[in-house]
Amino acid sequence: MDARSILAKKRDKQELSTDEIDFLISRYVAGDVPDYQMAAFLMAVYLNGMTPAETFALTSRMIASGRRARFDDLDRPTVDKHSTGGVGDKISLILAPLAAVCGAAVPMMSGRSLEHSGGTLDKLEAIPGYRTDLSLEEFQRQVREIGVAITGQTAEMVPADKKLYALRDATATVASVPLVTGSILSKKTAEGIQALVLDVKVGSGAFFKDSDGARALARSLLTVAEKLGLSAVALLTDMSQPLGRTVGNWVEVEESVEVLRGGGPADVVEVTLELTARMLTLTGLASDVSSAREQAERSLRDGSAWRKFLEMVRAQGGDTAVLENPSRYPRPKYQLEVKAPRSGSVRRVDALGVGVAALELGAGRKQIEDVVDPLAGVRLLKIAGEAVQAGEPVAVLQTSQREDALPVAEKMVLAAYEFADEPPTARELVLGEMRPGD
Amino acid sequence: MDARSILAKKRDKQELSTDEIDFLISRYVAGDVPDYQMAAFLMAVYLNGMTPAETFALTSRMIASGRRARFDDLDRPTVDKHSTGGVGDKISLILAPLAAVCGAAVPMMSGRSLEHSGGTLDKLEAIPGYRTDLSLEEFQRQVREIGVAITGQTAEMVPADKKLYALRDATATVASVPLVTGSILSKKTAEGIQALVLDVKVGSGAFFKDSDGARALARSLLTVAEKLGLSAVALLTDMSQPLGRTVGNWVEVEESVEVLRGGGPADVVEVTLELTARMLTLTGLASDVSSAREQAERSLRDGSAWRKFLEMVRAQGGDTAVLENPSRYPRPKYQLEVKAPRSGSVRRVDALGVGVAALELGAGRKQIEDVVDPLAGVRLLKIAGEAVQAGEPVAVLQTSQREDALPVAEKMVLAAYEFADEPPTARELVLGEMRPGD
Numbered sequence: 021m022d023a024r025s026i027l028a029k030k031r032d033k034q035e036l037s038t039d040e041i042d043f044l045i046s047r048y049v050a051g052d053v054p055d056y057q058m059a060a061f062l063m064a065v066y067l068n069g070m071t072p073a074e075t076f077a078l079t080s081r082m083i084a085s086g087r088r089a090r091f092d093d094l095d096r097p098t099v100d101k102h103s104t105g106g107v108g109d110k111i112s113l114i115l116a117p118l119a120a121v122c123g124a125a126v127p128m129m130s131g132r133s134l135e136h137s138g139g140t141l142d143k144l145e146a147i148p149g150y151r152t153d154l155s156l157e158e159f160q161r162q163v164r165e166i167g168v169a170i171t172g173q174t175a176e177m178v179p180a181d182k183k184l185y186a187l188r189d190a191t192a193t194v195a196s197v198p199l200v201t202g203s204i205l206s207k208k209t210a211e212g213i214q215a216l217v218l219d220v221k222v223g224s225g226a227f228f229k230d231s232d233g234a235r236a237l238a239r240s241l242l243t244v245a246e247k248l249g250l251s252a253v254a255l256l257t258d259m260s261q262p263l264g265r266t267v268g269n270w271v272e273v274e275e276s277v278e279v280l281r282g283g284g285p286a287d288v289v290e291v292t293l294e295l296t297a298r299m300l301t302l303t304g305l306a307s308d309v310s311s312a313r314e315q316a317e318r319s320l321r322d323g324s325a326w327r328k329f330l331e332m333v334r335a336q337g338g339d340t341a342v343l344e345n346p347s348r349y350p351r352p353k354y355q356l357e358v359k360a361p362r363s364g365s366v367r368r369v370d371a372l373g374v375g376v377a378a379l380e381l382g383a384g385r386k387q388i389e390d391v392v393d394p395l396a397g398v399r400l401l402k403i404a405g406e407a408v409q410a411g412e413p414v415a416v417l418q419t420s421q422r423e424d425a426l427p428v429a430e431k432m433v434l435a436a437y438e439f440a441d442e443p444p445t446a447r448e449l450v451l452g453e454m455r456p457g458d
Numbered sequence: 459m460d461a462r463s464i465l466a467k468k469r470d471k472q473e474l475s476t477d478e479i480d481f482l483i484s485r486y487v488a489g490d491v492p493d494y495q496m497a498a499f500l501m502a503v504y505l506n507g508m509t510p511a512e513t514f515a516l517t518s519r520m521i522a523s524g525r526r527a528r529f530d531d532l533d534r535p536t537v538d539k540h541s542t543g544g545v546g547d548k549i550s551l552i553l554a555p556l557a558a559v560c561g562a563a564v565p566m567m568s569g570r571s572l573e574h575s576g577g578t579l580d581k582l583e584a585i586p587g588y589r590t591d592l593s594l595e596e597f598q599r600q601v602r603e604i605g606v607a608i609t610g611q612t613a614e615m616v617p618a619d620k621k622l623y624a625l626r627d628a629t630a631t632v633a634s635v636p637l638v639t640g641s642i643l644s645k646k647t648a649e650g651i652q653a654l655v656l657d658v659k660v661g662s663g664a665f666f667k668d669s670d671g672a673r674a675l676a677r678s679l680l681t682v683a684e685k686l687g688l689s690a691v692a693l694l695t696d697m698s699q700p701l702g703r704t705v706g707n708w709v710e711v712e713e714s715v716e717v718l719r720g721g722g723p724a725d726v727v728e729v730t731l732e733l734t735a736r737m738l739t740l741t742g743l744a745s746d747v748s749s750a751r752e753q754a755e756r757s758l759r760d761g762s763a764w765r766k767f768l769e770m771v772r773a774q775g776g777d778t779a780v781l782e783n784p785s786r787y788p789r790p791k792y793q794l795e796v797k798a799p800r801s802g803s804v805r806r807v808d809a810l811g812v813g814v815a816a817l818e819l820g821a822g823r824k825q826i827e828d829v830v831d832p833l834a835g836v837r838l839l840k841i842a843g844e845a846v847q848a849g850e851p852v853a854v855l856q857t858s859q860r861e862d863a864l865p866v867a868e869k870m871v872l873a874a875y876e877f878a879d880e881p882p883t884a885r886e887l888v889l890g891e892m893r894p895g896d
Contacts, residue, residue, distance in 0.1 A: 028630035031504060059494035060629035063501035066469060191498035192466040 023047065023057045030064040041077040049085045049180045055187055062184070062193040070198035075240060076247045078198065082206035083248075085180035089127055089160050089212035096125045096167065097303035099215040101295050102204055104237065105137040107225035107375035108262035112140045112170065113276040114292045114320075115299075117328035120167035121319045122296070122312075123305045127163045127211045128170045129177070133384040133392065134189075136225065136375030138272070141172050142384075146270035146394035150338035160212075168332050177210045189388060195227065201240045205248060215251040215302040217295055218242070222451055223260030225371025231256065231451065238454045246456040251302050256452040257291055261404060262371050264288040268383040268397015268418065270350060277343055280326040285403075290449050293317060352395040352418035356426045358433045360408040365443040368404055373436025377429040381419040395420045398433060405443045461485065461495045468502040479515040487523045487618045493625055500622070500631040508636035513678060514685045516636065520644035521686075523618035527565055527598050527650035534563045534605065535741035537653040539733050540642055542675065543575040545663035545813035546700035550578045550608065551714040552730045552758075553737075555766035558605035559757045560734070560750075561743045565601045565649045566608045567615070571822040571830060572627075574663065574813030576710065579610050580822075584708035584832035588776035598650075606770050615648045627826060633665060639678045643686060653689040653740040655733055656680070660889055661698030663809025669694065669889065676892045684894040689740050694890040695729055699842060700809050702726040706821040706835015706856065708788060715781055718764040723841075728887050731755060790833040790856035794864045796871045798846040803881040806842055811874025815867040819857040833858045836871060843881045 026040045044061065047053040070078065091098050099119065103109055116126045130152075133139035141152045154162065154171040162169040173182075181203050188194045208216055220238045221227065228234040238254040245252035264285040266275040278284035279292065297312035299305075306312030319325045330340045342348050378384060382393030395418060402414040414437060417429050464478045482499065485491040508516065529536050537557065541547055554564045568590075571577035579590045592600065592609040600607040611620075619641050626632045646654055658676045659665065666672040676692040683690035702723040704713040716722035717730065735750035737743075744750030757763045768778045780786050816822060820831030833856060840852040852875060855867050 024628060024630050027501075031501065031630055054493075054628075056493040056497035056625060057629055059497040060501040060631060063465075063469065063498040064505065067502065067505045187494060190462060190492075191495055192462050192469055193498060 023053045027057060027061050027064060030061060030068060033068050035071050036074050036077075038077040041074060042081050045078065045081040045085065045180055049183060058184070059187055059191045062188055062191055062199065065198060066193045066196040072240070072243045075198040075201050076244050078202040079205045079244050079248065082178055082180040082202050083209050086178045086210065087156060087176045088210045089156060091125060091127065091160070091163065091212045094125055094164065096123060097215065097305065098125045098127055098213045099217070099299045099303045100126060100128050100208060100211055100213045101217045101219060101299060102208055103219040104221050104227050106221045106259040106263065107136060107138065107371040107378070108264050108267045108272065109138055109221070110143060110264065110272040110276045110288065111219070111292050111295060113143060113273065113329070114279050114288070114325070115296050116168050116170055117280070117332055118292065118296050118316055118319055118325040119299045121324045121328045122300055122315050124167070124299055124303055125163050126168045127159065127213060128168070129173050129207060129211050130170055134388065135384065135386065136372055136379050137227070138267070138384065140170060142392050143269045143272045144170060146273050147333060148339040148342060150333060151336045154336065162335050166328070166331050166335055168328065169336070170332065171336070173207060178206045181206050186388065197237050197240045200237060201244050204241060205244055209248055209250065213250065215299070216245060217298040217302060218252060218254035219295055220254050220256050221259035222256050223258055223371060225262065225375050226259035235454070239458065242454060242456040242458070252456060253298050253302055254454045255294060255298065255450055256454070258447060258449050258451055259371050261369050261447065262374050262400065263291060265400045265403060266397065267374050267378045267400070269392060269394045271397040271399055271418065274349065280320065280329050281323070282321045287447065287449055289320070294450050350395055353420040354418070354423045354426060356417045356430060357413040358415040358417060358430050360402070360410055360412050360414050360439070361434065362439050363408060363410045364439045364441050366402050366404050366406050366408060366414070367438040367440040367444045369400060370436040370438075373432050374398055374400070377417070377432035377436070380422070380425045380429045380432065381417060382422045382425070393419060393421045396422070398429075404447060408439070461491045465495060465499050465502060468499060468506060471506050473509050474512050476515040479512060480519050483516065483519040483523070483618055487621060496622070497625055497629045500626055500629055500637065503636060504631045504634040510678070510681045513636040513639050514682050516640040517643045517647075517682055517686065520616055520618040520640050521647050524616045524648065525594060525614045526648045527594060529563060529565065529598070529601065529650045532563055532602065534561060535653065535743065536563045536565055536651045537655070537737045537741045538564060538566050538646060538649055538651045539655045539657060539737060540646055541657040542659050542665050544659045544697040544701065545574060545576065545809040545816070546702050546705045546710065547576055547659070548581060548702065548710040548714045548726065549657070549730050549733060551581060551711065551767070552717050552726070552763070553734050554606050554608055555718070555770055556730065556734050556754055556757055556763040557737045559762045559766045560738055560753050562605070562737055562741055563601050564606045565597065565651060566606070567611050567645060567649050568608055572826065573822065573824065574810055574817050575665070576705070576822065578608060580830050580832070581707045581710050582608060584711050585771060586777040586780055588771060589774045592774065600773050604766070604769050604773055606766065607774070608770065609774070611645060616644045619644050624826065635675050635678045638675060639682050642679060643682050647686055647688065651688065653737070654683060655736040655740060656690060656692035657733055658692050658694050659697035660694050661696055661809060663700065663813050664697035673892070677896065680892060680894040680896070690894060691736050691740055692892040693732060693736065693888055694892070696885060696887050696889055697809050699807050699885065700812050700838065701729060703838045703841060704835060705812050705816045705838070707830060707832045709835040709837055709856065712787065718758065718767050719761070720759050725885065725887055727758070732888055788833055791858040792856070792861045792864060794855045794868060795851040796853040796855065796868050798840070798848055798850050798852050798877070799872065800877050801846060801848045802877045802879050804840050804842050804844050804846060804852070805876040805878040805882045807838060808874040808876075811870050812836055812838070815855070815870035815874070818860070818863045818867045818870065819855060820860045820863070831857060831859045834860070836867075842885060846877070
């Protein structure tokens with residue numbers, strides 16, 4: 021067996037055996053297969069795809085490349101949620117403590133922002149002191165003790181994914197269904213979970229702009245999750261417009277706090293409840309979606325989810341006093357109001373446009389090594405369905421480091437807004453639900 | 459402009475601009491684009507192809523990466539022949555001095571064997587003392603003085619091809635029409651030639667097994683050659699069976715000497731005359747193919763081609779005394795006769811089978827860095843159309859370094875022989891002729 025003949029097989033659209041995939045991935049992680057051979061392989065996979073059996077073998081081998089968290093003797097079911105990424109997607113910050121107060125253990129290892137798409141770790145790091153670098157032991161202990169932790173992957177977990185992801189990023193092979201499946205499920209399985217709810221985003225601000233692509237990814241994720249022994253379900257949710265009224269890091273923490281305290285934008289609440297309900301039904305903590313939703317709504321209303329969030333932040337070194345006192349919220353150095361060019365109704369706010377504007381302001385990363393500005397971002401004062409007067413502010417741009425980006429971001433945000441005489445029809449947030457075999 | 463977005467374009471089957479190809483190749487040669495990005499690009503080209511305009515841009519940029527030979531003030535036309543490679547293909551050794559005595563200047567830079575396919579440089583290096591490492595200045599001087607030189611590429615010529623070829627070899631991206639076109643024509647153009655005859659082999663021992671693939675390559679080569687300002691013509695010739703009765707290095711020198719002295723196997727003579735005739739007509743040295751063939755035949759018969767060959771060998775440091783005295787021919791350490799399993803007629807001898815057997819005996823390279831055994835090879839005592847008795851030797855295997863490979867090679871050669879009661883119909887050697895635009 022040698023790397024070149026494995027490449028040639030994939031190049032020629034032949035199915036690889038488990039042994040061949042094991043050989044290639046394990047030798048690559050060991051440094052015996054060079055980056056250039058793996059890069060050619062990744063492009064061949066991007067263009068020729070992988071069968072479910074190949075994708076399962078890839079994912080299994082990636083998991084085996086590192087350590088896994090273990091929660092064998094826990095008295096609660098372990099469950100996580102994974103989103104394929106979007107604009108204004110702060111759901112994890114709310115959902116993780118919420119599912120925990122509803123009886124689940126949520127060992128969540130999250131990612132960082134890349135390009136226009138936000139990252140949970142960057143948002144949490146906007147809370148002064150919050151640690152996202154828990155060791156595997158600290159992570160396991162915290163989940164056991166308080167039922168929830170949101171941290172970054174430790175170096176010893178799925179090293180294959182770290183190495184492969186950096187190479188995919190450099191070789192234009194990120195958006196491949198089997199490679200995305202391997203990356204997501206290897207990391208999620210290494211968390212030691214029993215069940216997984218997938219939030220597959222569809223629309224301009226998502227990885228997949230159209231529902232066919234999103235469904236293909238959901239199908240691949242569900243098929244491989246089932247083979248890995250995970251209970252799984254996927255919701256396809258709308259990412260043609262941002263979630264909520266904030267896009268950035270600290271601004272999204274603020275909005276998450278609003279929701280955790282029983283308020284906040286209706287769309288964020290709705291998607292959070294739908295996803296949390298699946299976490300509870302999938303693990304048997306609730307018998308059906310509607311009773312699960314009720315339980316979750318109650319926990320937002322009665323403050324228990326909010327207290328669990330504060331407990332998690334405290335456990336990870338974060339400054340809860342800032343969170344509890346809006347008067348102490350940090351303020352960005354520069355702000356600019358974006359004004360409505362006409363009167364009427366906001367018809368639509370394009371997710372990609374707002375995401376790219378936030379990126380320009382410093383909220384995200386153009387390259388993996390970029391450093392984010394926690395206070396940069398966009399506040400949407402007006403969202404779809406709301407009336408505006410010409411000259412009235414529709415959005416506020418914020419940045420502490422890139423004052424010069426304000427005019428560019430202003431143009432982008434203006435272009436993202438669509439106005440009309442009449443308000444649009446109501447936005448459909450959940451576009452579909454899929455289970456293994458669908 | 460950045461490498462990743464160029465990769466993404468090729469991945470998505472969009473046509474690249476000349477600027478984009480220039481950027482990628484020049485940065486790669488300079489070391490600014492890493493091997494892994496180029497490897498992903500090569501796989502994308504392998505799978506998605508290139509338009510003629512892209513292939514021309516690639517080839518031009520490769521040529522520009524290094525120095526070119528110049529023969530501007532020469533009183534004779536410069537012309538070369540390139541074969542896509544085969545088994546027993548010693549044509550260059552005969553054709554180069556032959557075309558030179560017919561009035562052409564032949565500045566030939568050749569390659570080495572790889573896998574089952576032979577290499578002209580390895581064959582010539584079987585002549586004691588023969589130098590294949592002429593400097594560009596030595597090469598130009600010799601072509602001016604005696605009209606012919608066969609040497610290897612110097613380091614300063616087409617460095618892009620050297621770097622790309624090594625990477626293609628490691629990433630299973632060798633057999634791509636645009637990449638092969640770029641590799642061949644960049645090297646040939648750098649020789650400073652005005653005209654080029656292409657010998658595109660078809661059959662089991664060739665790069666392309668079927669005539670469709672061979673025609674596609676010929677078409678690409680002719681289109682790009684025309685854009686580069688080269689006069690070009692292609693012959694499609696049969697490589698389903700070896701050329702002549704010898705496959706290896708020194709054994710092929712012996713057979714070339716036979717042909718240069720007016721004898722040798724009919725198929726080698728025929729293909730040599732057809733190709734040489736095209737070199738003479740393409741450059742205006744002959745008015746038509748039949749008069750060109752006559753001139754070439756005369757030069758084989760009257761010893762002038764043989765004397766030109768000796769002159770070239772001498773000029774490049776080779777020991778002509780060995781060539782002139784068959785009693786001084788070197789002998790391999792180990793030999794094994796392969797015997798006919800039945801009586802009848804040889805129907806066919808498979809080129810790939812014999813090529814792989816010669817490779818096992820040490821005549822070729824499995825990897826670029828392997829060292830060849832000049833005395834290893836196969837002598838075919840019986841070829842298609844000849845009668846055999848059961849138990850009679852049909853072939854002799856030779857090696858000086860791999861005695862242990864003899865039994866394996868014996869099996870391979872036996873499997874390559876097909877026997878029948880009746881002799882086969884005559885072998886068609888030239889399967890087609892193509893010109894730019896065909």
